[in-house]
Amino acid sequence: MKSHGSALAEDTKVLDRAVAKRLVSRSMVLAIAGVALSALAAVVDTKRFAFSYLTGFTWVVTIGLGALFFVIIQHLTRARWSAAARRHMEWMSGVLPACAVLFLPVAVLAHDIYHHWMGPQAANDHLLQQKAPYLNPTFFYIRAGVFLAAWAALSLWFIKTSRAQDESADFRPTAKMRAGSAPAVIVFALTISFASFDWLMSIDPHWYSTIFGVYVFAGAATSSLSALALITIALHKAGLLRKVSNVERQHDIGKLLFGFTIFWAYIAFSQFLLIWYANIPEETIFYRHRWEGSWKVVSLALLFGHFVVPFLVLLSRHAKRSPLVLGAASVLLLVMHYVDLYWLVMPNVDHHGAHLSWIDLAGLLGPLGVGAWVLSLQAAKSPLYPLNDPHLAEAARIDNP
Amino acid sequence: MQRDSDPPSRKRSGEPASTEEAGGLKDSDREGPADDKPQGFVPEDEAEYDKPHEEGPHGKAALAIERKLEHRAEEEAAAASSPFALMGYFTTPKDIYHACETLRDAGYSRFDAHTPFPVHGLERAMGLKASPLPWLVLGGGAAGLSGGILLAWYTQLYDYPLIISGKPAFSYQAFIPIFFELTVLVAALTCFFGLFALGRLPSFFHPTMTHPSFPRATDDAFFISVEVSDPKFDATETRNLLQRAGAQGIREVSS
Numbered sequence: 163m164k165s166h167g168s169a170l171a172e173d174t175k176v177l178d179r180a181v182a183k184r185l186v187s188r189s190m191v192l193a194i195a196g197v198a199l200s201a202l203a204a205v206v207d208t209k210r211f212a213f214s215y216l217t218g219f220t221w222v223v224t225i226g227l228g229a230l231f232f233v234i235i236q237h238l239t240r241a242r243w244s245a246a247a248r249r250h251m252e253w254m255s256g257v258l259p260a261c262a263v264l265f266l267p268v269a270v271l272a273h274d275i276y277h278h279w280m281g282p283q284a285a286n287d288h289l290l291q292q293k294a295p296y297l298n299p300t301f302f303y304i305r306a307g308v309f310l311a312a313w314a315a316l317s318l319w320f321i322k323t324s325r326a327q328d329e330s331a332d333f334r335p336t337a338k339m340r341a342g343s344a345p346a347v348i349v350f351a352l353t354i355s356f357a358s359f360d361w362l363m364s365i366d367p368h369w370y371s372t373i374f375g376v377y378v379f380a381g382a383a384t385s386s387l388s389a390l391a392l393i394t395i396a397l398h399k400a401g402l403l404r405k406v407s408n409v410e411r412q413h414d415i416g417k418l419l420f421g422f423t424i425f426w427a428y429i430a431f432s433q434f435l436l437i438w439y440a441n442i443p444e445e446t447i448f449y450r451h452r453w454e455g456s457w458k459v460v461s462l463a464l465l466f467g468h469f470v471v472p473f474l475v476l477l478s479r480h481a482k483r484s485p486l487v488l489g490a491a492s493v494l495l496l497v498m499h500y501v502d503l504y505w506l507v508m509p510n511v512d513h514h515g516a517h518l519s520w521i522d523l524a525g526l527l528g529p530l531g532v533g534a535w536v537l538s539l540q541a542a543k544s545p546l547y548p549l550n551d552p553h554l555a556e557a558a559r560i561d562n563p
Numbered sequence: 564m565q566r567d568s569d570p571p572s573r574k575r576s577g578e579p580a581s582t583e584e585a586g587g588l589k590d591s592d593r594e595g596p597a598d599d600k601p602q603g604f605v606p607e608d609e610a611e612y613d614k615p616h617e618e619g620p621h622g623k624a625a626l627a628i629e630r631k632l633e634h635r636a637e638e639e640a641a642a643a644s645s646p647f648a649l650m651g652y653f654t655t656p657k658d659i660y661h662a663c664e665t666l667r668d669a670g671y672s673r674f675d676a677h678t679p680f681p682v683h684g685l686e687r688a689m690g691l692k693a694s695p696l697p698w699l700v701l702g703g704g705a706a707g708l709s710g711g712i713l714l715a716w717y718t719q720l721y722d723y724p725l726i727i728s729g730k731p732a733f734s735y736q737a738f739i740p741i742f743f744e745l746t747v748l749v750a751a752l753t754c755f756f757g758l759f760a761l762g763r764l765p766s767f768f769h770p771t772m773t774h775p776s777f778p779r780a781t782d783d784a785f786f787i788s789v790e791v792s793d794p795k796f797d798a799t800e801t802r803n804l805l806q807r808a809g810a811q812g813i814r815e816v817s818s
Contacts, residue, residue, distance in 0.1 A: 431739060438736050441728070479697070563686060 174402040175545050182542035189534040196524075196531030203524035204267070210511060212271035214525025217507045219268055220361060221385075221500050222529040223261045224378060227354055228386025229254035230313065231379075233320050234350060237336075237343035242553035243414055243560050246407035249548050250393045252321050253540035254386060257533045259314040264529050265306060268361070272302070279367040290367055297367060305360055309353045316346050321540075324548055331550040354379050362503075365510045369448045373433045380426040384468075385499035387419040388492035395485045395492075397546065405558040406547045409483055413562050416482030423476065423495065427469040452505060455515025460505050468498040479562075500526065647770035647818045648674075648788040649801050651810030652779070656682045659785035662808035663688040666789065669804060673793035677771065677786040696757055703753025704746045711738070711745035770818040788816070 177185070203211045229251040235241075236248045273280045279297045284290040290297065320339060327335040355375025363374045371377075394412050397403045437445045452461050472491050481487040508516065547554070653659045659676055666674050667690035676685055712735075719725065720733035727734070735742075759765070771777060771788050780786050787810065789801050798815075805813050 435736065435739070439728075441730075477701075561683070563683065 172404040173406050173547060175547075175549060177402070177542055177546065182538075185538040186535070186542050189531070189538040192527075193531035193535040196527035196529070199524040200267075200528030203521040207519075207521055208271065209274050210519060210521050211525060212267075212274040213507055213511045214519070214522040215267050215271070215528065216275055216361065216525075217500070217503045217522070218526035218529040219261070219264055220378075220503050220507075221526065222257060222264065222533040224382035224499070224503075225386050225389055225533070226255055226257040226261060226317070227313065227350075227379075228382035228384070229390070230258060230317050230320070231347075231350060231354075231383060232386060232390070234316075234343045234346045237320075237339045238347055240340060242556045243411065245551040245554050245557040246403060246547040247390055247394065247411060247415060248551075249324070249544070249546065250390055250397075251386065252317075252324055253393075253537055253544065254389060255317040256321060256540040257536045258310075258317040260532055260536045262310040262314055264532055265310055269303065269306065272299070276302070276364055276367075279364065293367065297364060302360060305356060309357045309360075312349055312353050316349065320346075321544075325544060327551070328545050328549045333552055336552055351379075354382070362506050365507065366448070368444055371433050371437070371445070371448075373429060377426075377429050377433055380422065380429045381499050381502050384419065384422045384426050385496055387415060387422055388495040388499075391415050391419060391488055391492040392496075395489050398485065402546055406554055408558070410561045411557070412485070412488065413479070413482050416476060416488050419488075419492070419495070420473070420476040420482070423469060423472045427473070430469075451509045451513070454513075457505075457509055457512075457514075457516055460501065460516050464498065464501055464505055467494060468502060472498075644817045646791050646815045648790045649796075649798070649805065649813065649815050650771060650774045650777075650786055650788045651805045651813040652776060652784040652786045653808075653810060654784060656785060658809055659787060660685060660688050662787055662805070662810065665804065665808050666787070670795045671789060671793050671801075672795075673790040675771075675788050675790075677777075677780040677788070679781055679783065679785070682785070694761065696754065696761060699757040700750050700754045703757075704750035706753075707745040707747070707749025708742055710749065711742040714745075715741065770816045773816045774812070774814060776812050 176182075200211070200215065203214070232251040233248055233255055236244050236251075241248075268275070278284065279290050279293070280299050280302075284294070295301075319342065323335045323339050323342075326332075358375045358378035362378065363370065391412070394403075394407055394415055397407065398409070398412065434449065437449060440446075451457065472495055475481055475487060475491050481491070504522070508522075551557070653662060656678065659678065660682060663674075663676055663685060667688065672690070674689070676682070676689060678685070715735065715738040716733060719738075724732040726732060727737075730737070771786070774786070776784060777786065787805065789796060789805070795801075802813055
């Protein structure tokens with residue numbers, strides 16, 4: 163390594179072959195079990211499974227999208243601290259091509275999920291007739307194809323270019339990714355917004371919120387940073403990364419996670435305040451549904467679990483530097499991201515109160531298992547940090563005084 | 564003690580260090596003929612006018628004696644004020660970093676570093692304790708939040724309940740932006756003024772400024788000042804320690 167000498171000799175370049183094999187085989191078992199459980203649930207209760215699966219699928223896809231956003235933004239800002247973190251986020255964004263396959267059940271069951279506007283009763287609904295040029299099945303499938311293809315292409319391109327640098331010790335891939343990141347971020351912003359409108363907001367086609375795409379994005383950024391924190395902590399604990407990723411980098415990830423926790427609350431509250439203040443029936447009904455019966459408990463759990471508790475916990479510098487505290491906050495935020503999506507999707511099935519079912523778990527485990535499998539495949543075959551990143555030495559040196 | 568010190572008249576002149584070092588400590592006694600003419604307001608009435616010295620019987624000799632007395636008084640005042648710190652400077656960040664480590668390891672606690680730019684890790688080399696400022700800011704934020712809640716509750720529910728757009732009298736939802744803003748405002752103000760208080764600002768004079776080379780602390784010199792009040796301070800030992808660490812221009816400054 164000409165560029166950084168022996169400064170990073172303490173860092174392991176690739177996962178040990180036996181460890182990688184164990185990781186892949188275990189996650190493959192999880193994937194097979196999850197998919198089998200999903201298939202069983204689909205047979206038992208197709209309608210509920212459609213919604214449960216949509217929740218699980220969007221959980222995985224938003225984590226992948228948050229990771230893709232992180233990769234893009236690091237190149238866009240020419241960040242130097244995040245060399246190792248960027249590689250871990252590249253792994254995570256690797257689930258996006260798999261999401262094109264994971265979307266198939268949603269595509270098949272779309273008429274169950276979006277029955278309000280895909281079903282025959284839409285013909286008698288004046289409002290839906292007005293929205294029909296956008297909300298019609300053909301255009302829906304075309305858009306979904308475009309979103310999934312764009313995400314798969316972006317994530318594969320960034321992974322491929324970054325991996326090319328591992329072999330060539332060349333600056334050109336970095337320059338290429340920086341140039342590509344500007345158009346990529348525009349594509350990303352548009353696709354994630356419209357995908358949220360299509361897949362989550364249109365379940366209740368009379369309701370609308372213009373900030374909805376940003377809300378989903380805030381959850382995506384928070385959950386992917388939580389997953390990154392867990393990967394970073396795991397690699398530190400295993401003693402694989404010591405220099406290029408250390409407690410200072412963990413602290414930086416904690417700071418970003420803290421910031422996006424506040425961002426999520428800010429966006430969630432912005433959406434709530436406008437709807438609450440205006441008090442227009444067709445808008446307020448969204449919160450009305452989510453304040454009925456046990457949904458009220460879920461709403462409050464979201465307020466405290468997704469904002470108040472992580473905010474107070476991550477406020478302290480010592481918490482962000484402690485693997486235990488940051489890890490616990492990350493697990494909480496990942497769970498809360500699922501609760502958030504559950505809170506968006508499931509009130510359309512369970513009116514007047516939440517009813518947990520094993521089918522919900524099946525709908526989560528299928529996409530989760532496949533996502534974990536793809537992630538461990540990425541981790542197994544790719545170096546643990548970008549071996550020839552031009553800023554490795556700085557990433558190892560910068561600290562938080 | 565004062566062997567390296569300049570006479571006070573020169574001390575505050577802030578002359579460039581190079582002259583001071585090369586030319587030694589020669590005091591250019593102010594014997595020039597320039598300022599022996601009366602200045603300022605001169606009354607028109609001759610009777611009230613105290614004759615200028617050069618025309619009087621004593622002439623320039625009297626003026627010289629007056630100046631000497633002034634000079635002596637200044638020197639006595641300087642000797643009477645207690646020394647504040649022993650100062651010295653280095654020319655590279657590396658040197659001051661190691662000097663700070665040496666002082667820290669020798670058990671000094673009341674010393675400061677003055678550098679032209681932030682030297683990373685210096686606070687660790689100096690063995691500084693963590694600042695209490697974050698706790699002050701947390702308290703300020705909590706005070707702002709509770710103040711905001713109190714304000715909204717008092718004005719909207721207790722003092723003058725008003726129904727606005729059919730919502731309950733104390734609709735906290737509408738006031739969350741105010742709670743947030745007040746939390747941030749009071750936390751930020753606490754941070755700003757807390758920093759002033761912790762740094763004992765504003766301060767218009769500091770003894771370290773009397774070191775003749777101190778202007779270089781904003782340019783190319785890295786100063787260390789070891790305060791006399793440090794329990795470990797010993798005039799000769801501390802001086803030797805600084806000398807061994809490679810400090811230049813070591814001298815005592817007084818308040």
